[in-house]
Amino acid sequence: MATITHIPDPDDPRIDDFRDLTNADRRPDRPGGRGLVIAEGVVVVRRLLDSRYPVRSLLGVSRRLAELADDLATIDVPAYQTDADTMAAAVGFHLNRGVLAVADRAPVPDAATLARCAQVLAVLEGVGDHENLGALFRNAAALGVDGVLLGPRCSDPLYRRSVRVSMGHVLRVPFAPLPGDWPGCLDLLRACGLRVVALTPMPEARPIAAAGLAGRRVALLLGAEGPGLSAAALAAADVRVRIPMAGGVDSLNVATAAAVAFHAVAPAVP
């Protein structure tokens, strides 16, 4: 059972993990960056508590900690209770979600293991925007995607803003970097029996609904909004598909396009 400790002083070292978050997580990957996993708000904190990430502590106002009472009853981590102003002073901004949890990172799964078991994987190239990345994980979770593989120039899915926008689903959907040269490493997926399908707005690509992919085992390659997939990634795919678009509209947001594609390749539901 979690111990709840009142913290009246924003400088208390026991809440150092939550200090000055905007600066602390600007470059979590750099030396000195702490690279901790931060969850904000009751819903996302609950998903962190249910996840495989080792939770270090919670910090929240009493009302939010009370909402989490059932979750806290079954775990043994410190929970620090404070008021909104003290919390804002420590964190560096006013947090209207009222509760935070912090966890250590955990080892990432192996890309080959993910690929062997998956029905549908998303494979990302150059998805650098944290909010798009978070939204994509939320959509992957909702639409039953089994995992996300990170190609070159992707952001860190565990960055605080991605965790928040994903509604905590980055903590549930397995992800792993795809090792080896890009895009040659896609051969690994093919060797695991996945069809490598590139999503592109190119007019010569096949409409995704007519490509016979529903229910097939696929690795869906997705590129950043704007540039899209690189020519090398497009060339390395087994098939190129598109979402038919109305004239005068260049593209969908990458997370939205991903949702349409995830739905299109999902097994038919009776």
Add this chain to the structure above:
Amino acid sequence: MATITHIPDPDDPRIDDFRDLTNADRRPDRPGGRGLVIAEGVVVVRRLLDSRYPVRSLLGVSRRLAELADDLATIDVPAYQTDADTMAAAVGFHLNRGVLAVADRAPVPDAATLARCAQVLAVLEGVGDHENLGALFRNAAALGVDGVLLGPRCSDPLYRRSVRVSMGHVLRVPFAPLPGDWPGCLDLLRACGLRVVALTPMPEARPIAAAGLAGRRVALLLGAEGPGLSAAALAAADVRVRIPMAGGVDSLNVATAAAVAFHAVAPAVP
């Protein structure tokens, strides 16, 4: 051809339309609210210039006005050129998109006229979040939806934040309030030959891909994330469909769910 006038003084009355935007557009629908249409950034300003909304003027830094030179060559509106600081002082915040345009509202089309001609319409109930509403219009434009009808408790699509998030597509996709009692007014759509289809997460609804809707003329009812459609709206639909979701995930964002549904009901592309 637009006249470009240098404005060095942030208090110049010629740029009053752009003044203190955050407050001015907080409640544009209220007495005193100006209810003007504001476009931000080169892409959205261009869509406003191409739209049916009567443009009143532009305000921008010289670099952004230069990017719009071809567009400005064909219209006759005042364009006010200034520097970023003067612009920030007038507008009330720093605008990194560097250019704004303002237009008057225009009469909305008639819902019945829209319904008679449309292949696919979106019909919204309680979509109050401006960003979701804007994103939904962007997705509607991309996926070839012919118009949006606004049921009860929807926000104003022409609110500045909706215009921005829609990438200006609220200025292109026709929309209209649906007149009469809700949801009885849906009979109007049925009378125009549209099948009224409610999107809901209810497990007893049919998976949308299996509902035989591709290529049919449909009015797609969409409710707000969270509460979803009201029981009355669900009961008034001809058919209830769902996007099959993975366990443990409650819902997609309403604009994302709409995109999946728009794609599922679109006519098949050869």
